[in-house]
Amino acid sequence: MKQREPSRRCSIRVPGELSRYLDHDLSPRRWRRVERHLQSCSYCRKQLAQMRAVRSLLRRAPDVQPPRDFTLSAEAVPARAGKLWYPRLRAATTVLAVLVLAIFALGLSQPARIGLVTLAPRAVAATPTPRVTSPPASVAVAPAITRRPAPTGVGILATPYPGPSTPPARIEGTVSPAEAGPSGAPPAPFHLWPVLEVVGLSLLGVMVGLTWLAYRQERHLL
Amino acid sequence: MSIPDEEALIRAAKGGDHDAFNQLVLAYQDQVYALAYRLLGNGESAADATQETFLSAFQYLHRFHKGSLRAWLLRITTNQCYDMLRRRQSHPTASLDAVFTQPESPDVYRRRTTNNPETYAERRELITEIQRGLQTLSPGQRVAVVLCDVEGFSYREAAKVADISLGTLKSRLSRGRGRLREYFFDHWELLPASLRFILRDSLDEQVPPAGQPEEQIDETT
Numbered sequence: 022m023k024q025r026e027p028s029r030r031c032s033i034r035v036p037g038e039l040s041r042y043l044d045h046d047l048s049p050r051r052w053r054r055v056e057r058h059l060q061s062c063s064y065c066r067k068q069l070a071q072m073r074a075v076r077s078l079l080r081r082a083p084d085v086q087p088p089r090d091f092t093l094s095a096e097a098v099p100a101r102a103g104k105l106w107y108p109r110l111r112a113a114t115t116v117l118a119v120l121v122l123a124i125f126a127l128g129l130s131q132p133a134r135i136g137l138v139t140l141a142p143r144a145v146a147a148t149p150t151p152r153v154t155s156p157p158a159s160v161a162v163a164p165a166i167t168r169r170p171a172p173t174g175v176g177i178l179a180t181p182y183p184g185p186s187t188p189p190a191r192i193e194g195t196v197s198p199a200e201a202g203p204s205g206a207p208p209a210p211f212h213l214w215p216v217l218e219v220v221g222l223s224l225l226g227v228m229v230g231l232t233w234l235a236y237r238q239e240r241h242l243l
Numbered sequence: 244m245s246i247p248d249e250e251a252l253i254r255a256a257k258g259g260d261h262d263a264f265n266q267l268v269l270a271y272q273d274q275v276y277a278l279a280y281r282l283l284g285n286g287e288s289a290a291d292a293t294q295e296t297f298l299s300a301f302q303y304l305h306r307f308h309k310g311s312l313r314a315w316l317l318r319i320t321t322n323q324c325y326d327m328l329r330r331r332q333s334h335p336t337a338s339l340d341a342v343f344t345q346p347e348s349p350d351v352y353r354r355r356t357t358n359n360p361e362t363y364a365e366r367r368e369l370i371t372e373i374q375r376g377l378q379t380l381s382p383g384q385r386v387a388v389v390l391c392d393v394e395g396f397s398y399r400e401a402a403k404v405a406d407i408s409l410g411t412l413k414s415r416l417s418r419g420r421g422r423l424r425e426y427f428f429d430h431w432e433l434l435p436a437s438l439r440f441i442l443r444d445s446l447d448e449q450v451p452p453a454g455q456p457e458e459q460i461d462e463t464t
Contacts, residue, residue: 036424040417046398071424074445078427079392081441082373083366087276088286091293092265093301105306240322240406 031058031065039069043076107235114228121221128214249312257304264304268297271313274394275320281389282324282382284374292323299323317394317404321386328382365437372438376426384419387412392420 041047042055059066249270255263275296280289296319300307307315377385390401391412402412427434427442434442 036421037414037417040420041413043420044398046413068424070446071428072420074442075420075423075427076392077445078438078441079373079388079423080395081369082281082393083370084273085277085280085370087272087293088290090269091272091276091290091297092268093261093297095261105303 031062036068036072039065039072043069043072105235105239107232107239110228110232110235114225114232117221117225117228121218121225124214124217124221128218131214253304253307253312256301261301264301267312271316272297274313275316278317278320278389278394279324281374281377281393282321282385283327284378288327292320292327295323296320314400314404317390318406321390321405325382325386368435368437369441372435376423379426380419380422381415383407384415384422387415388419388423391416 038047038051038055042052045052047055059069249267252263252266256267272293276289276293279292279296280286283289283292296316299319300316377388380388386405387401390396390404391398396404398409398412398416401416402409405412407415427438431439
């Protein structure tokens with residue numbers, strides 16, 4: 022019949038502290054606390070006694086003798102291995118991590134990239150296909166050619182045309198010289214940094230994975 | 244525990260003298276095999292792990308600079324066994340019965356001390372039951388219990404061999420001992436008489452002094 026102890030809560034952790042008590046691995050204060058508890062708790066005393074009995078049994082376990090010799094014959098001697106991969110991969114991963122951090126830092130400090138944040142709404146609007154819009158209604162781009170009574174001798178050639186005061190047709194999306202900024206040049210392209218960052222992070226991920234695999238294979242030889 | 248002239252043998256082995264290396268193998272193969280056997284519970288697997296251990300040791304001996312050669316070899320063995328146990332867990336092929344090995348030779352179970360005049364049959368029964376108990380533990384708990392309670396390593400040495408922190412070792416050891424205690428005492432009637440005798444002989448339950456009350460028990464169902 023299986024003996025079951027009722028679940029109970031003791032003031033010490035069972036089997037954690039009992040195991041360490043068995044090995045005299047407790048601080049003096051905790052040792053005294055466990056001793057006091059054992060004096061009044063038959064459940065923990067029984068647990069401790071049984072744990073001690075099992076440890077004693079394991080210490081008496083007979084030795085196991087190998088069935089044969091494991092000496093290496095001349096033919097079976099393997100070639101000496103080269104250097105381990107893990108230290109080299111770890112060093113390479115560290116260097117790559119520093120490079121990626123530097124790329125991020127340099128990328129964020131680029132003026133054009135900072136400008137991207139402020140110019141983005143207008144610049145984005147500039148990308149779609151430009152549309153030609155008509156200027157204000159009061160000014161005609163190309164007024165219809167009308168015939169009006171020509172002064173004597175001029176005739177049809179006296180075609181009126183927009184005077185110098187009429188602004189030219191405006192194509193949306195362009196930046197007029199007045200709006201281009203002090204230098205007059207459009208913002209420099211800044212798509213290189215995100216590409217570098219993505220590539221750097223991907224490479225770093227691969228290197229971290231390889232380093233971890235090498236560690237798993239070679240940890241007992243380190 | 245090291246063999247005489249171990250350092251000279253190691254130096255010679257590093258220089259390519261494989262006779263010197265074989266001297267080291269003969270000195271440590273018993274311990275390596277015993278550890279592998281207790282971790283894997285199977286003579287054939289233990290032999291494979293032992294062979295792999297010494298092959299790795301020969302290939303990487305140039306990486307061993309100082310410290311205990313025994314601890315270094317057992318560390319390789321432990322990791323070999325971990326890998327085999329993981330492969331076994333992901334591809335279970337053998338039945339539970341195959342785990343408990345048949346002795347390959349009459350001397351496979353040696354008496355550990357001369358004060359215990361057990362017969363060969365008793366020793367075989369004892370080790371079979373101990374292995375049954377160890378198989379109920381997780382690999383990590385089994386390593387901790389075997390290194391500390393069977394092989395006699397200190398906490399620090401065992402943590403180094405198992406390549407884990409001291410806190411992790413203590414935690415796994417305490418849980419492993421707790422589970423073994425449950426296994427042996429919850430199946431008391433099923434244990435062989437010799438084992439029950441040994442366990443009963445070791446029990447020394449203390450009787451509380453008269454007059455001292457029991458602690459309040461918070462029983463939960």
